[in-house]
Amino acid sequence: MIKSSLTRNWLAKSLLLALLNVLIVVPASSLAEDIDREFVFASGLIEIGFPDFAEKVVQQVLRLHPEQKDRAKLIQAEILISRRKFADAEALVKEMGMNNPKAQAISLALAKGYYLTGETDKAKTIYNDFFKQYEGKMPTDSDLLRFYQDSAYQFGQMLEMAGDKEGALKAYDRILKSTKDKNAQRRIMADQAALYVKLAETSSGDQQARSLAEAKKLCDSIQWGGLDIWFGQSIITLANIELVKNNSAGAQKVIMGNLDILKEIDKYLQEQGLPLSVSPMAGARFLLGGLIQRDADAMSSKKEKRDETIQLYGKALTEYYNVFAKYGDSDWGSEAGIKAQAIKTKLEKNYGKTIKMDLGKFQSKAAATQFRMADNLFTQKKYTEAVGEYLKNLNQFPEAEISVPALNNLLQCYANLNDPLYVRMIGEYLGERFSKSSIAPLGLLSLGKFYFDKNDEPMYMYAYNTYLRCFPQNERAAAILFTLGGLRKKAGDEAGAMKYYQQIVDRYPKDQYYPKALSQMAWGAFAVSNYAGAVKGFTVYLAEAQPSPDKALAQLSLADCYRQLGQFREALKEYQTLIQWLSPANNPYGNSTADVQKNKAYLEKAWFQLGYSFARLNQPPEAVPEYRAKAIKAYDFFIANYSASPLAPKALSLKGAVQMELRDPRAAATFGELSSKYPQSDEGKNALFALVRSAIEINQLDQAKTAFDKMLSRPDTYSLDEFARVGQAFLDAGMKKEAALAFQQVVSKSADRNLLERSLFGLGSAEFALKNYDAAIKALNELMTKYPKSGLFYDAKFMLGTAYEQVDRLKEAQEVLSDVFKYADKPLLINQASFNLGLIQKKMGEKAAALASFQRVALLSDPRIQELRPLIEKSLMESIALFSELQRYQDVQDCCDQYVKTFPSGDQAEAVRKIKSEAKLKAAQTTSVPSAGTPSAPAQ
Template sequence: MRIALKAVSTAASVCTVVAIMAFAPVAVSADEAFQARIVLYEKYGPKSEWYANLEKSDDADKLKYLKSAYRLSEAGMRTNLSILLEKAQEMESSGQPATEIYASFADNCKLYLEHFPADSNAYDINWSYAFVLDSKLGRLDDAYEEYIKVSNDYLESGHQHEAALNAVSVADTLVKMKYGTVDSITFNIADIAKLSPEALTPEETRLIEAYDNYLRLFPNGEYAPDFLAAAGSIYYNHKKIPEAKVYFQTLVRRFPGAKQKSLALRSIMDSYFALGKFKDSEIIAKRIMADQEIPAEQREFAAKRLAAAIFKNAEYLAEQGDYFGAANEFYRVYAETPKDPKFVEAALFNAGRNFQKAKDWVRAISVFDTLATKYPQSKYAVPALENMADGYKELQQYVQAGDTYERIYQNYPDSENAETALYNAGYYYKMGEAWQRAIDANNKYIATYPDKTFATDLFFANAELYLKLNNETEANRIYEEFATKYPDDPRTVTAFYERGKYYMEKGLDSKAKEEFNKAIQRSEVFRKSGKDPNAYIAAEALNALGNILHKEYLAIKLTQPPSNLESQKARLRSTLTELNRTYSKVISFGSPRSFEATYNIARSYEEFANIYAHQEIDRNLSEAKQFVEKKRINEESAKLYEKAVDEYKKVIENIPKIAEKLGVDMWAEKTEVEADTFLLDSTQIVRAAEIDSTQLLAQKYYHKAQDKISELLYTEAELTSDNVYQAINIKAPGTNPLQNLIYRFTVLQKVAKPAIDQTIQAHITSIQEAEKMGLSNKYVEESKRQILLTSNIMGEEIEKLAHESLNQYRRIRDEVKVMIEREFEAVNNQGLDYYALDNLASQMIDYVKDLGINTLNYYATTLQLSEEHNIKNDLIRNTEDRMLRFAIEITDEMEVLADSAKRSSEYYRVRFDSTENYNYDDATGFFENYYYNLSDYSKELLDVAFEAKETYGIKNLWANKLIYKLIKRDPLAYSESIEKDTVAIVSDESWKAGTTYYEGEWAKLDFDDSNWEYAKIISSYQNQFSELGVNPDAIWYMETLNAPTIPADTLSDSTSFGFSDTTVTDTLQMAADTSGTGYVAESAEEFGYSDADSIVFFRKTLDIEGTPVSGVIYITADDDYRIYLNGEYLLDDEMNDYSV
């Protein structure tokens, strides 16, 4: 039957029709009912146009109708879904294809979720939708998204676990469909270069997302351990080690008993290892090794990883330069994992090498010994013993080095190292003075390797060793046998030389000379016959003869009496000539000894000067003549030192020439091979040999000659300084104090100063010579100090004379006072009356001034020298301190004496007035003259000191004291020379104000203003003082007063500042603010000011630290004003422009 629907306008009619259509007991087919339900939710469901229009309408019952429409349409759509699902399931169970029906069901589920997303049935429908997409339609991508929604987007949780689990299953299936089953990927975790992270595929990323979704929702779920392990493995296989480590750590922490723990721990261990966190990898490895529940093979692997982690951490420390830490870490591989030779042997060797780099030779030796002892078959064993021997060499334990080389020979006799090791054993036994053991090792070498060239060398060398044992018989037997077998061998020259050395060491110089001469003669025979003359040994023999002669040369002493002195001088000269002739012959041989011989020639001239300078003076001479004689010797010695300096300059000139003839580049830098370049695949031991030190010898004597030049110039300067100190210690011959002072000053000027100038010049020359040669040594620095120290001598000595002059003045002044009290023309013990004493006292005062100025000038000369010669050391500050301290101290004394003289003058004036004794009248003049002279001279000395302070920019405590003294005398002249603080005092509410006039009192510092009111403030938006960087408040008072005459007062010691204003009136009669917190008005009108005339007094007491030296006052006012400071009238507004 057909049902015709008529559209009506009311919502109620519609709902009625809908209800009848859907549920009236009318016989209709299932398909027609299915389609009717579709029409129902399409036309009247929440997404329909009708539903939207009703929502916007003003119908009072719209909510009821909307609710009914929603309920009926949702039920209809859900009914259709049930029908579709049942039909699909029936068809599937009967074997009919049901895919199309399932697809229709899925489409309608999607449509339902779009129309009714928040309905209580949406959760179950979404689950069914996801399940059908997954299990019936194979639409896995869509199914994954719906499973994720079911597990996350609803409050209901009935399907949450299944949905999260199915999401993982679907994502895993998609990975396998794309890439198949992926086995665990293996790679070398120790190969850091191959551990670059690889990107995940989109499918793997989705699977990780599914794992994360499950783990977030069910952190302790049944499948959480599996998923943590799986997610970590995905990241691990892609070398994303940090990400993998997060999952594995979570697995171990949350599920310590999970079967996946061992895999996780291993992965964490490897993750830390790959990240370079070797300490963390080590910790995990130890944890695995300690857990007996973990399979044995995993624990064994952990032990290997532990060794590798410690080893790698040690390598890192070595790369960072922490050799000591690296060595200890390498050794830990042996200490903690001794069962793995692969790591242990290499680790022990590296431990020893790093101890060597850290200069810990003792521990390096110990580690190498452990390696060679515990692992004798290791490829590192022989290199370890070689390095062990090197350690003993560094410690200069040569016998132990020999033992180690002999150990190589004994333990590895068939190796290629055996022969060299045995040779080295004998060599280092000899260096360690184990003479017999050296002989034994050499004999063993000769017997084992008779055909080796070195066997003959060692046979010959044994003769020298027997001499060391005082076995001349055996030594001579070898030398004779050698000469018989090898008559033309140049080592026969060496035989004579070695015997000579032996006798010389025994102190048998005469026998030594015989042997040395035989060596020279044999060399000459070989040379004439065209054979190898062994020039090197011949030169050594000749040099040894020179050393014997040099010993005799140094034994010569120039002692009294005069006849002996002269004969010894002659002997000294002749020996010098012979000695230098010998050294010249050494040079002619052209051996490396030429460098030393060249140096020794210059040294002999220096030693000549030393002996000459220290010759004995005739004690029978008078003190004055001894001074003159010593001065002469010093001056002659200085010339001898100059000669020695010239010879050392020749050394510097000639050594490079000799080096060039010998084919030596003096300044070529040797290529240093790092210890780590030792090749482990080569175990060849280096044969011990004398190091070619020709270049080092050339450099050694070149630099020694340079240092000697500075040293001798310094010594020369010190000789002249002896004359200085002898001069300043000369005693004055007379008793007259003034004459004695003049005599001592003259000696300083005529005798000491020339010696001082000579000494300073010698030190300057030393510095200049050093600068030419680019030298910087202790003698150069000390010469710089001596220039200043010596220059200060004149200042120091004249300073003493200045103080002594003042002391003499005091003594003579006191004697004048005594003579004044005696009769006129009375005399003292020296026959001097008070006129003569007065003259002497005045001369002493004059002399104080002259000596004081000289003192300051000499100190200033020292500062000038420091600037001229760029000398910078602590003596500069010391000189500055001494100069200004002297100026302060001497003028302090003079000022005290001046005050005393002034009081004495006044005293004698009173005595004269009362007694009319003209002695007192004379005394008044005497002491008045002393007063003026002492005062004037004191000022003059301070001025000289001030000029020096300004010239040399001196800043110290004494400079400040000097300035303060001068400011007290003349503030305006000297205030600019001192650093000053600026203090700004501005008008503000702290000022006091009053209207009562206290004549002569109100502006004084001690005036009691406690009953005055605080000034009032008016805000102003115009800052008339902005250029000064301040913004003072405008202060006012309120009560009208008559204007009295403004008084002046005297200046007090502290500062009280005040001014009067004649303008302000208060018509409001406002009470004073006695709290000290001034009332602030917004404008003048607020106070109701009138134009009535009044006088107001403002004052402020302030404390300023230090001494005020200047001040500037800036004022604006509404009318005339006057300003006072400490009671003194300063100024007023003369121009009546109300500002100043």
């Protein structure tokens, strides 16, 4: 049987995700395993770019398991590193101490972060120190072991890229010793064997012989372990061993002798829909192309062999082209395209042949491969070597898409080599030749930042001015102009600053920096809620403006900006200033009747917001009671002087909230006044609700309970409608016990359907939330008995069914769902009922029936209807699990295919793909594969 596997490219990027994040489905798990999974999941979220979600996962774990704080620090550090806050992560390591295994794991995460940002020296130092500490032993901490394996592979890649092949081999060996995963071991062994061959290519004598022997030994071990793509890779390595020995015939014999096996692997990959980029056939055909080309090159100098030479070049071209076209994403694909192009050119130029083979569409991929070495050298900060590689490849691919980022990196190389002449030459070429590129300007911006950090004004001004001249329409042009204006202003060059600001006004009237460059920028910023920018503009305007309604409005707006920014102390100062301006009669801010009316409206708002700002001011803590007293005073003034204002009911409500915060018993009277004085306002209609809500909002739950207890002590004083509304308020706030008591008042006394119907449902909901399922069943059954056609029918039935399920009254739960099926006419209701029924049937052990319910949802629902998609997704996952239990592996695969097609970016997409792969393997266990013969046993 041929085993499927992942690509070598994927391995190079994420081997450790495969080694460490394998999900094993078991009937039950221990608490420790659950916690482990949560932390591994959080770490995985960071890896794929969701640090905020990772933080939420960890906070949830800590709420339940506070003893896991050290593990949480590890995730916290990973989040910091993902945001490039390396100093903060280093501080965590120092705080925890390097004897703590979690701190050691953080240091390894730091090394990876440094490596990915080009700080290879720092990464190498951390890796060397760590692995020296664990020489001859393995970490026992599970988190540290996970990072140990990841880092061993990362370190190996780093060393291999830097040319330290022996160090890389040693690093890979650490993975072999730390994992029992046979498939992972075979992958690493295949990489090691290939690396030994590369080591042999650059050595001679006994050292070469030892390297080739180690490679042969590893290949034999791989072949002894079974037939899979790693078996195929070992064949390529064995052929390369012969090439190192200068035995071309031997290499060809190895390939041709195992070609049938390679074809079988290739065929299997195609049949299973697996990527051909992992097929060892790519390497075999590439190698054959090289062997044939070598013979053609040797024969090309003999004129009498011209026809035979052309024929050999044609065969080599065919091999290379097939690899490029069929296996383009493999490790050999791009290089094969380059070699094919070279032979095509030679046949056309030297031999006058016309080759109808179009390689143009593959040029960008080929170019990317050629620039890889230069990029690696650049990452390692080997700028001199990188310059040579970039220039060589730019001469070969001057117009390729990859050429622009290559030129950007070349700029950085010359800058780091302190060669301003070449910096200017490349900068001019980049700006003029690629003026329409969206990537080219990034090179000049990065160059400007490089010199700015070095305080080299002539060079950063050159970089930014070249950018502005060559890319005037780039999205960051206005921002750069604004920055340069700020720099000139900081240097005291006001005239120079104004020139840059004027360019923004002239060229970018729609840019966000446009209002900032104008003297009237305040109004523009305020209009787009840029309150921080507006504060600066208003301040300048108010300092120069003469008294008028416009100045009064600007003052009110300045105060509002501070309030929106949460700067209530500053807001208070500005509101008080406006009140001082507008309070005196005949003030100079309004001369006409219309102006006076405008100013009255401004003054009214100022008084209201004055009270609000005092109510929100919280520093210093000892002054808070005084601020709240001033808030009440301001609200009292407002209510007394603007009682007809639409804001008056809100002012009373906010006053009551402040009194609640102060635990002032007069709050109840305030809300009573609100209810009686403004009965038609929203606040008046909800005065009692406001009392409860305010207490809950300021986390004064005791106050809320006390107020409610008073209601219960004199229930006849309050209407049943008020009890219903208070019950709903408590329910919304999560105070389920109080909600149940409030609804019971209504249920026990009311015959009014409007009250009784929603109160029965509220009572059932509260009891359900309290897990008093029998009480919930009683209330919901009464609701359905009294009002069988209630608008709450479906909500009640679903909750009732779940309550029956919770108390193991499964037959009754099924009967409840039958009622839903009987009357439901909307897809969401029908499918929700089917899904719930499936859960009940599953709990009853009726797996076939449960499958039928889940499959109804999965197969018959329309995924284009957004509200059905969550149900379809959950039904597919339930179906996959049940089909797996029933060992119906083809059905598992079909469900997986449907999931991936319907939810290609779903949360479970990756897990589903893994499940499908496992199902394929299990389904294929009875499939036989032609034997490759009996390989020799590995050396002892």
